[in-house]
Each structure stands twice: as structure tokens, then as C-alpha cells.
Amino acid sequence: MLDSFLYVALPYLAVTICIAGSIYRIRREPITYSALSSQFLENNGLLWGSLPWHIGIIVIILAHALAFLCPGLWQQILSVRAVLLVVEVCGYGLSILCILGLVVLAVRRLTSPRIQAVTTAMDLVVLLLLILQVGCGLMIAVQYRWGSLWSVGTTCQYLWSLALFQPDISYIQDLPHAVKGHIVGAWLLILVVPFSRLIHMFSVPLSYLTRPPQNVIWTNPRRAEAAGEVFVKEESRRHFVLAAGGIAFGGFLLLIGTFDKIFNFFFGPRLSAAEETKLMQHKLERLKITAEQRSLELERRESRFIFIADLKDLSDTEGKYFIDFSMQPGIAFKGENGLPILISAKCTHLGCTVGNRRDAEGRILCPCHVSYFDVVTGKPNEGAPAKAPLPHLGWILMNSKDQVIARGPHDKTGGVNLSAQTLADARVFVTREEG
């Protein structure tokens, strides 16, 4: 009987009275639809009391509302352990902040003679209720841990059953007394909204944060001097709020999505065995390429000619790249007479590496600034950015017994009278000397 009253009748009663009473009061006495300000009477305590209290309670209420309104989403978010820990710890911190603020407010209200003058009994009732309510909440959070998770299956369901007009108190019947007390306290607070200063929650002055500053214009010249200062202060406060909001929002983004990742940046990745193997293979490949380059460089210092390819492997349309004696790229083609053509591939314009495919006119293209070079003469096309021809490189042909059988390109006589059989077995080398 008592249960049905406290958890079914009281909620409906409280919400009805809250809505009806608030509308009545806002309509009838619009001036009182805010908290009676005591800032003029006492400002120091207000700063240290009101600010922590409001910061704490607003975030806590928003979190409660989110959990009640979208329990599914809430549960999903909290299923990540790190988030759950963050939420719980924030809850502790904020409720402690609330209590500290309330204590300061209470002390101030009870000790300052000026405030005493404007304090009503209802103010004290509200203060007491709030202290009890927040204290109770903190106690539940500590005593019955992970409330943010278990409330999804209990109190949220209870509230939804109320909202759908199918009250079902079985969800909360077995909860500890502290939790039940917290629920009753909430209904009581809602109940007293229209009769107390709590009604100011309907007049949240959000626009204060970003509204343009109000400039007080004094006619008294002495005051007018100081007014500018106030103006600057007010405006910079507005920008401070915006900047702090932006930074807090950015910090929040970092916190939820990336902070743990950025923190882990320094730990180094934990790779699976397969990934690690693959990575090592890649590294080895790149090292081999580098080692090859180095050995080529060394070879160029020691020998007078370097092997490029077997003559039969050379093509007349697609050249083979090699590195010449000055460590610059070169391309080897097979000429029409069956002898090799070795041409530098370093564009005479800006040093790009020229492509190795001959077009229909027997030219190769530098892709950087579109110069066509004739492979046979080395000359660039008319109007090309490159002016100088690509130089030909000296080569020799050797047979399988390491005997030089022909040289080029300047020695025209060599190689002409070689048989097809000898040419098929010949190997092409680039030489340090010009032909």
C-alpha cells in the first residue's frame, strides 16, 4: 500500500502539480519565475557555492536524463569498460563538487545576516532536500557500484512503465532502501518545484553565455571612466566562455574517441605474428634493394664494364633500365642492326628519369615536362623543354668466353659482320669509356 503510494501515486501527483503549478506561477507571477538573487548581498560565497553546485548538478541531471530516455544507447556506450570507468569517476567527482557547493551555500545562507533577511523556510527545505538527495546518490554510487549499468534494467524500466501509464513497481521493489529513498527524494523535489526557487530551472539563461555585452552608460563622468573597463571585462568573459567551451568540447572529442589511442601511440603497436612476419619481409625487401644499389655503386668503382643483359633479352620497343657509371639511370634497347643502343635516361631538362617505351616514331618520353627523345640520335623533339640530346653510352659485346666481340656506339665497324648465332649468345656491358 505504502509502496503503491510512494512509487505510483506520488510520481503522478508530483509531475502533475509540478507542471500545473509551474504554468500557474509563470502566468500569474512572471516576476518570481527565477531564483531570488542574493548576489548583491553576498558575492564571495555565492561564487564558490553556486558555481560548483550548478556545474555538477547540470551534468549529473543530463546524464540521468540520457540514461532514462535512451537506455539502449546508454548501455551500448557503457559497454566499453574505459567509458564506464570514466562515467563512474566523473559521477563521483561531480557529486562531490555538488555537495561542496551545497555546503558553502548552506553555510552562507545560515550565517550571513544579510542573506538571513531574505531566506524563506522553503529555501531551507529545498537546500536540505538537495543535500540529502545528492548525498544519497553519492552513497549509492559508492556502495552499490556500477549504478550506471544496473539502473538500465531497474529504474529505467520503472520510469518507462510510469511514462507509458502502465506502472510496474516490481522493477524497483527489491532495490536497496537507499535507492528507493533516492527515487522518493526525486519525486519530492519535483513536487516542490512550483512552490520554491527551483522553478528557476525553467528559465535557464543560456543566452547569457553568448549574448552581446550590455554596456551601462553612466552620465556621471567619474563613473563613465570606469564603465569602459567593465565593458571590456564583460566582453572578454563572453569570449572566455566560448573559448573554454570550444576547448572543453575538443577535449571531450579527444577523450571519447582518440585519447586512449594517442596515449598508446608511445607503447608501440602489438602486432600479430603474421603481421610481424609480413613487416619483416617488407623490410628485408627494401634492405635488399638498398644493398643492391650499394653493390652496384661498388661495382662501378672496381670494374671497367658492367653487365646489363643478354643481347637476346633486349627489345627494340621496351628498353631495360640500368645504372650507368655516374650512378644515373640509363636504358638499353636493341637497335635495327641487332646491336644494342645504350642511352642515358636522365632527362637533360630537369633530370627526371625518361620512360622506356618507344612510340611509333621510335622516341621515348620524359613524363615530367613532355620531351620526346629519339633513341637513335638522342635528340629531343622541336619545342621540347629539353634542349640538349640524351647522350649515348659506350657498350661492349662479349661472347661466352669473355672475349670482346664488338664495341659501340662510335666504333661503327665492330659487330656488323657477326653471325646471328654469335649475337644470340652475346652479352651486353656498359663501359666506363665512351664507346
Add this chain to the structure above:
Amino acid sequence: MDDIKQTERAGSGNGSLTGKAMNFMLERFPVEKMNFHYMFEQKEVPVHSMSWGYYTGGLTFFFFVIQVITGLFLIFYYQPTVSDAYLSVEFINNHVSGGSLIRNMHAWSSSAMIFFAMLHLLVTFAMKSFVKPRELTWIAGVILLFITFTFGFTGYLLPWNQIAVNATKVGLQSIEDVGQYLPGALSTLPQVLRETFQGEASVGQSTLGRFYALHVVILPLALSALLGLHLFQVQLHGMSRGVDEKPKRSEKFFTAFFFKDLEVWALAFFILFCLALCIPFESFLPFPLLAPYDPLGATPAGIKPEWYFFFVYYPLELLPFWVILLASLAAVLVLFLTPWIFRGTSRKTLRFIAVLAAAYLFVMTVFGQAIYEALKS
């Protein structure tokens, strides 16, 4: 102490060269203003239609700070060797926790820093903020801009991919091409310069090492030192008025303007963060260009510098080299001598010139490729 003052006075009085130099320095470094009260508490920022220009420098600075922080992150994993550079960058991107975000932020923020540095230059020019006693601020700023460009050029090479190495080759080769226009012994100077930067016959390990040292140690130190001078001068001389009409009001630098600056920075960070999270910086380039550099093989088509070099790259492609050489020489000279050349020019004219320059930069950067293709085909 008194003696020094007397000699100073005497020096300034007789109009000798040392006296003039002394006077010049004293006007740029007024000792009596070098205190916290004058440089922070009393400093005011005028409020007028061009006030947004006062934020461009702060934003450049902010992005530089981001560069330093993300850069320090990247040093943890980057390896400046020919065989490992590409893999280490890939490793950061694919395996390190938060690595791709950090690298992306570094890349996006570098572009943002250069963009705002250029904007800052144009705006301060249009506002005529370079006249006495702010000449040194301007010159330090111009050098800072060149350092920032060098940052971009050296940083481009570090991932050691096709486009980076090939673009660096072309860039370094164009230094050498200056030589043919220089007389006598000077004509080999550009080649010596290129070989000094390059360190070996072609772009290779030595180049990478040198660029890394420049990018990570030398340039940051140089930039920080000059930035110190730049900011010191700005605080010392206060904000220039920037417009012809007398501003109706001004606000305190601290806290009003400072908080606004923070606000803008917070917004900038938010945008940068979302950008870095959602769009990989290289997503505008096709993959072959981002493959590891292959010393054996043709230069792939489409080698380009970063977008902030387009304004000099596309003219370089389209016009004879000597024209570009003369034009850039003139531009650099004008930039350095601006405080004296434009001493008497009206703000209206300056604004016109700045808009013209901005239009040129915009067109070349955005439509450069289209213009190039239209004129080349």
C-alpha cells in the same frame, strides 16, 4: 651608465653613420617599453572592419605549435634511411595506435600553416603594418615565410615515395639551372649549392639525411629564434592601426583579444581534428605516386610539388626559365624592401595590390593545372 647615454646622444646628434644606426636600433628596440606593463597590460588592439587580419598571425603560430607537437610524435617512429623511411611511414599509418591521425594532422596542419602565413603577409601588407617602426617585424616575417616554405620542401621528401623523391630531384635540379645565367665564377655556385643539399651524385641517402636534419632540427631552431624576434617586436610596438579612419574603439590585448584568439584556435583545432580524422591528406593523389621510390624506373607521370608551390611551379612550366628567375628575384627584393618602397603608398593602393596578388595566388593554385593543360595541348 651616464656615459653610455651621453655617447648615444652625441652619436644621434652628429648624424654620423654609427649614430644613425644607433638611432635606428633605439627606435626599434625602445628600452623604456620593455616591461610587462607596457607589452601586455597596456597593449590594445583596434577594432575595425579589418580586425580579422589580426588573427592570421596567431593562427599561423597555432599551426606551428601543432606541427611541433605532432612532429615530436612522428620522430618516435620515423627512420630517415632510404630503405626504411617509406616503411616506417607506412608503419605509423597502419600499425601505430593513433598514428594515421597524428600524421594526417601534421600534413593538414602544414598546409594550414603555409596558407595562413601567406594570408598574414597579404593582410599585413594591405593594412600597411610594415612602416616605421615595424620594419624589422616585416623582414623577420618574410624570412619566417621562406623558412616555412623550406619546411614544406624538406618535409615533402621524408616519406621517400615516388612523387616525393622525383619532385625533389626536379626542385634541386632547377637550383642548378640558375647557374647558366650567372657570370663567371658565380655560375658554378648553384651547382655547388645543389650538391651541398643533395650530398651525393643523385638524390639518395645523403639527401634524405640532410633534409631530415634541416626539417627536424635546424629549421625549427631558426624559426623559433626569428619567431621570438617577430613576436617581441609585435608586443613592443603594439598592433598597427591598419586602417585610415580612426578606429571607434579598441580592446585590451589581455584579456579580451587573447581570449578571442583562443576561441579562434579552438575552432581551428576542431576543424583540423575532424579533417585529419576523416580525410587522409594523400587522398588527392593516385597510388602509383605514393608507392615507394624505385631507383630503377621511369619517373611516373604527374609529378608535382605541393599545392603551395603551384604559384611558381606552373609559370615555371609555361614560361622560359629566365623570365621566372627575373620575376622571382624581383618579387623577393620587393618583399624585403617593402617597408621602404611602399612607405608613402596609400592603404587603398596597397589593398589593391594585395587583392591582385591574392587573386594571382588563388588562380594559379586552383586553376593552374587547367591553365597548363589548356596552353600545352
